[in-house]
Amino acid sequence: MNTPSKKPATLPAYFQRRMNMENLLASRRVLQLVYEQGPLTQAEAARALKLSQGACNLHFQRLEYEGLVYGQRLQPEGRGRPRFRWELSRAQNATIGLVFDPPHLFVQLEDFAGQKALTLEANLKSCRTPAEIAEKVSASVTRALAVAQERSLLVREVYAALPGVLDTLTGAVRRAVNFPALDGLDVQELLQTKFKLSAHANSLGVAYYYGEAAEIPANQTALVIYWDLGLGLVFGRNRQLLTLQGGDARGRMLSELGHISIAADGPRCRCGQRGCLEAYAGGWVLLQRFVKYGVQTLEDLTQLAATGKPGVDAAIRELTHLLGLHLAGALQMFGVTVVRVTGPLAPVFARGQAAFVDGLAAVIGAERAASLFVAVSHDVSDRLLRGATRAARHAYIYPEEFARLSRVSSTLQGQHLAGG
DSSP states (O other): OOOOOOOOSOOOHHHHHHSOTTOSGGGHHHHHHHHHHOSEEHHHHHHHHTOOHHHHHHHHHHHHHTTSEEEEEEOOSSSSOOEEEEEEOTTTEEEEEEEEETTEEEEEEEETTSOEEEEEEEEOTTOOSHHHHHHHHHHHHHHHHHHHHHTTOEEEEEEEEEOSEEOTTTOOEEEOTTOGGGTTOOHHHHHHHHSOOOEEEEEHHHHHHHHHHTTSOTTOEEEEEEESSSEEEEEEETTEEEEOOOSSSSOOOGGGGGGSBSOTTSOBOTTSOBSBTHHHHSHHHHHHHTGGGTOOSHHHHHHHHHTTOHHHHHHHHHHHHHHHHHHHHHHHHHTOOEEEEESTTHHHHHHTHHHHHHHHHHHHOHHHHHHSEEEEOSSHHHHHHHHHHHHHHHHHHSHHHHHGGGSOOSSOEEEEOSOO
16 A cells, blocks of 8 residues: 655754755755665665665665655564555646647646646636646636645646647747747746746647656657657657757747648748648648548547548548658657557548558568557547646656756657656
C-alpha cells in the first residue's frame, strides 16, 4: 500500500545545519534513484550512488520531511538498528498538465501513480487575445488546485504543451499559425507569477511523445507523428527525447520539420513560406480539400475517411505516400525503427499506412521500409493528457535535463525524459 509520509513539524537542528533547506538539489540524485528503482533500502541507495550510508540517511530524512518519500520498517535481522525500505510517495504528490489543442484547452490533475483526480476542458474559440486565453488558463488552474487541496495532493509541477513556434528560453508562443490568439502567450510566466507554481512550457510534441512512450520498446528509436491541423514530429529513444536546434537566430526544433519546404513553387503554408510539407498534408489543407464532401471539422474528416470512398481513399494514399517520401531521410538519419502516429487524424493515416511505407521504400529500399514497425494510436486524447502530466512529473524529478530540452546546441542531445 502506498502510504504517504506525514511531514514532521521540523527537522532536527543538526540536519538543518548540514543540508540546504532552500532547495532539493543536493538530494535530487537520491530522489531520482527512488523514482527509477524504488523501493530500496538505504544501503542499496548508498551502493548505487557511491555515497556513505550516513549521507544517504540525511537525504532520505530530508525527502521524507518534504513528503516525497516514505519508509517502510523492515524486521531487523538480529540486533541492531531497524532498517527501512524507501518508496516514492506517489499518492501524495501530483502534477498538472495543460494541453493547448486549439480551439480547446485541456487540464488534468494526476498523482505520481498515474491516477487522475480531475480533467477539465475549456473552449478557446471565442478568445482573440493572449490575455483572454490567460483568463481561461487561470480559471482552470484555480479549479485544479482547489481539487488538489481537497484531496491533500501536493502539486509539484505543471507542464504546458503548446503548438507553434516557441521562445527557446521562456516557452512563450512566438507564432501559432493555426491559432494566432496564442501569439505572445507566456503560460510559464503566468503560472509562476500568479500561482507560485514550478512550471515548464514547451512543445505539444513533448506531450505527444510522453503519451506514446509506454508503447515504445526499449532500445528502439522512434518517430512520433502527431497529425492534427498541423503536422508535428518528435524523435526519441528509451528515456531520451532527441532534439535539435538550428544555428540561425530563431532556432528550429525537430517538431518543425513539417515546415521544411519540399517544393520552391509549392502552395503557400500558413507559416508564410511556400511548399512546406504541412502545406500538402496538414489537417487544415485536408479540410479545404474535402470541403465538397461537407467536411468542416477534423472529426468530419475522420468519419469521411472511414467511408472508404474511392476518391477519398486515393487522396489519403497520395498524402501518406508523400509523407513517407519526405520523412525517409530523417528516419534514416536517426536510425528510426518504430513509427507511431497519433493526433486527431491518426485514423485517417491508418487508411493510407501501406502507401506511407511505399513512400519510405522508394527512398530507403523495400527491405528496410518493411522492417519498420508502424502503428497508429487509439485513445489519443487520453494519451495526450497523460503525456502532459508525465512530462510535468519528469520536469520535477529531472529539472536540469528538462530545462536543456529547449536550450540545446546545434548537435543532437539526449534528454532523460520519457520513462516512468
